[in-house]
Amino acid sequence: MNTFVCIKRVPDTSEAEVKVDASGKDVDSSKFSFDINDADNYAVEEAVLIKEAKGGTAKVICAGPQDADVMIRMALAKGCDSAIRIDDPRINVLDPLQVAKVLAAAIKGQEFDLVLTGCMANDDGAMAVGVALAEELGVPHAAMVKKVEVGDGKIKVQRELEGGIGEVVELTLPAVVTIQTGINEPRYAPIRGIRQAQKKELKVVTIDDLGLDENEVNEAGSLIELQKLYIPEVVSNAEIIEGEPEEKAEIMATKLVKGGLL
Amino acid sequence: MGDIFVLAEHRQGELRDISLEMLTKASELAPKMGGEAVAVLIGSGVDSFAEKLAGYSDKVLYIDDPLFADYNSEKYQKVLVELLDSYKPEMVMIGHTTQGVDLAPALAVEKKMPFVADVIEIEHVDGKPRPVRQFYQGKVNADIAFKGDAPYLITFREATLEVPDASKQGKVEKIDSPLKEDIEYRRFIEYVEAEVGEVDITQSEILVAVGRGVREEKNMAMIEELAKAINADICGSRAATDAGWLPHDRQVGTSGKTVKPKLYIAIGISGAFQHLAGMKAAKTIVAINKDPEAPIFTVADFAIVDDLFKVVPKLTEKLIELRG
Ligand SMILES: Cc1cc2nc3c(=O)[nH]c(=O)nc-3n(C[C@H](O)[C@H](O)[C@H](O)COP(=O)(O)OP(=O)(O)OC[C@H]3O[C@@H](n4cnc5c(N)ncnc54)[C@H](O)[C@@H]3O)c2cc1C
Numbered sequence: 310m311n312t313f314v315c316i317k318r319v320p321d322t323s324e325a326e327v328k329v330d331a332s333g334k335d336v337d338s339s340k341f342s343f344d345i346n347d348a349d350n351y352a353v354e355e356a357v358l359i360k361e362a363k364g365g366t367a368k369v370i371c372a373g374p375q376d377a378d379v380m381i382r383m384a385l386a387k388g389c390d391s392a393i394r395i396d397d398p399r400i401n402v403l404d405p406l407q408v409a410k411v412l413a414a415a416i417k418g419q420e421f422d423l424v425l426t427g428c429m430a431n432d433d434g435a436m437a438v439g440v441a442l443a444e445e446l447g448v449p450h451a452a453m454v455k456k457v458e459v460g461d462g463k464i465k466v467q468r469e470l471e472g473g474i475g476e477v478v479e480l481t482l483p484a485v486v487t488i489q490t491g492i493n494e495p496r497y498a499p500i501r502g503i504r505q506a507q508k509k510e511l512k513v514v515t516i517d518d519l520g521l522d523e524n525e526v527n528e529a530g531s532l533i534e535l536q537k538l539y540i541p542e543v544v545s546n547a548e549i550i551e552g553e554p555e556e557k558a559e560i561m562a563t564k565l566v567k568g569g570l571l
Numbered sequence: 572m573g574d575i576f577v578l579a580e581h582r583q584g585e586l587r588d589i590s591l592e593m594l595t596k597a598s599e600l601a602p603k604m605g606g607e608a609v610a611v612l613i614g615s616g617v618d619s620f621a622e623k624l625a626g627y628s629d630k631v632l633y634i635d636d637p638l639f640a641d642y643n644s645e646k647y648q649k650v651l652v653e654l655l656d657s658y659k660p661e662m663v664m665i666g667h668t669t670q671g672v673d674l675a676p677a678l679a680v681e682k683k684m685p686f687v688a689d690v691i692e693i694e695h696v697d698g699k700p701r702p703v704r705q706f707y708q709g710k711v712n713a714d715i716a717f718k719g720d721a722p723y724l725i726t727f728r729e730a731t732l733e734v735p736d737a738s739k740q741g742k743v744e745k746i747d748s749p750l751k752e753d754i755e756y757r758r759f760i761e762y763v764e765a766e767v768g769e770v771d772i773t774q775s776e777i778l779v780a781v782g783r784g785v786r787e788e789k790n791m792a793m794i795e796e797l798a799k800a801i802n803a804d805i806c807g808s809r810a811a812t813d814a815g816w817l818p819h820d821r822q823v824g825t826s827g828k829t830v831k832p833k834l835y836i837a838i839g840i841s842g843a844f845q846h847l848a849g850m851k852a853a854k855t856i857v858a859i860n861k862d863p864e865a866p867i868f869t870v871a872d873f874a875i876v877d878d879l880f881k882v883v884p885k886l887t888e889k890l891i892e893l894r895g
């Protein structure tokens with residue numbers, strides 16, 4: 310089994326204040342901390358598990374800046390064999406279809422049985438790149454996968470549906486599968502792996518190297534256009550409990566008990 | 572021209588709410604676009620769905636064929652490509668659901684359609700539909716314009732609007748499936764039912780819900796004490812169940828359970844829309860989160876903006892004291 314796994318570097322904004330910058334088309338990311346996207350971390354683990362069980366290779370693909378090398382090395386330390394990073398500011402990361410084109414160009418022409426992506430990038434939440442990538446590569450796909458069983462020339466996957474229901478589908482390989490969080494338990498990189506990772510190949514390419522015409526993947530060539538970013542008005546009718554933490558706890562407890570909410 | 576196609580969604584013999592939600596939005600937009608709201612229904616043995624959809628649309632286009640006994644995105648894609656070529660709608664709406672995200676991006680690539688995913692609102696600007704979506708898990712909104720030619724494609728987020736009573740009588744048109752043969756490269760095998768645990772949180776009156784903010788499994792002890800003090804069951808966000816702090820059947824949200832307790836205490840949960848969809852119907856919601864911008868506060872009745880590790884133990888202590 311030769312597997313490619315696509316990973317994206319994303320900011321952790323779950324606790325950060327997000328501010329729109331002066332251009333109105335981007336956010337001020339100077340204070341964000343970045344790491345591998347949640348679901349992609351599970352996709353890396355799945356690629357390594359498949360390699361361990363079936364042999365073959367697991368290769369990493371990432372379109373992103375040099376800062377992404379840290380997380381790419383981490384994937385290599387966990388057992389992936391090599392990586393390609395597409396470093397090109399012309400890529401319009403706001404259009405998942407264009408990102409899919411870039412990733413497809415990096416994979417095309419190489420032998421592969423399976424491509425894994427995360428099911429969703431936490432920053433743009435599009436849930437689109439993996440399925441678009443399958444179409445670009447001309448292979449079948451299944452999205453939101455929480456179980457993978459590799460067979461002979463085929464793969465059986467369980468897709469996660471609403472309400473905790475699963476759907477088992479069978480795909481003919483090669484195929485693209487988008488991985489849902491929780492599918493496995495991502496390992497920590499072993500010390501030995503971290504040392505070995507430094508010696509593994511990490512190739513950095515541009516879109517020209519991939520034979521792409523810049524208009525296929527830049528903002529001008531996109532069929533959509535970001536007009537404006539803004540902070541949504543937070544409509545909250547909540548009663549805000551004020552005070553020191555202990556006071557808040559006391560006030561809340563009193564409201565729950567005396568207000569008959571329990 | 573000007574028509575909006577809405578792909579009806581159904582599973583295991585049930586029409587899913589997103590279908591009517593999208594038709595409600597399409598019915599509002601279609602007159603501005605000089606067209607009709609058209610429900611597109613693909614399935615097998617789905618007469619009753621066609622009838623129901625007619626109440627919300629100007630027209631129902633409907634394929635009833637054993638080929639579509641179960642959902643298969645690759646088959647749907649083939650059918651939709653044919654329908655788009657023959658009917659030339661201006662916009663296509665597909666649910667931003669586990670079905671829709673498995674279908675729409677591939678359709679967009681094949682038909683070279685301008686595509687925006689996870690849309691929460693559609694305005695009509697300069698004679699064109701103009702979607703609004705979000706970035707950074709609900710913290711930023713984005714107005715996005717379609718640049719290329721119609722048909723435009725969007726996936727529309729679930730549970731963003733109320734569906735009124737049926738008020739239309741769309742004409743129902745049954746058509747033959749343009750797809751004649753099954754496909755081999757993707758096959759539906761079976762459904763797997765949701766896990767059942769020892770506690771059915773959909774029946775719980777009081778729920779204490781935990782999220783990533785709780786940090787580590789060992790901190791669950793503090794949560795258990797709170798739950799015990801008020802006879803609550805414990806549930807959590809996906810982050811909490813993925814981390815293994817709770818079994819999967821305790822997950823609340825679109826891919827977990829929908830709960831309606833009397834009281835829901837959300838601790839260290841940001842309030843991603845997938846989570847809110849599963850708990851916003853709770854009668855009273857208390858949210859404890861140190862981030863004042865956390866979307867969980869949009870559905871909360873009581874907001875405690877603070878460090879949960881300082882608030883929760885004291886809350887437990889006081890509750891025990893007051894309840895005797
Ligand atoms: C297809 C799909 C389906 C999904 N289905 C579901 C679902 O059914 N249910 C679900 O919940 N999610 C679901 N998700 C995941 C969802 O998008 C979010 O990632 C998830 O809900 C986040 O969980 P969280 O709020 O616990 O974590 P985070 O978003 O990381 O939030 C943690 C919160 O804790 C707060 N916090 C941290 N430390 C403290 C402290 N000391 N004191 C107080 N507050 C603190 C932070 O401010 C933050 O708001 C789904 C995602 C996908 C892609």
Ligand SMILES: Nc1ncnc2c1ncn2[C@@H]1O[C@H](COP(=O)(O)O)[C@@H](O)[C@H]1O
Nearest residue numbers: 315316372426427429430435436437438
């Ligand atoms: N720049 C990128 N480089 C590598 N993989 C990416 C990139 N952007 C998106 N992906 C992959 O596509 C998945 C879905 O992203 P999205 O469609 O943006 O939600 C992610 O989880 C990644 O696996």
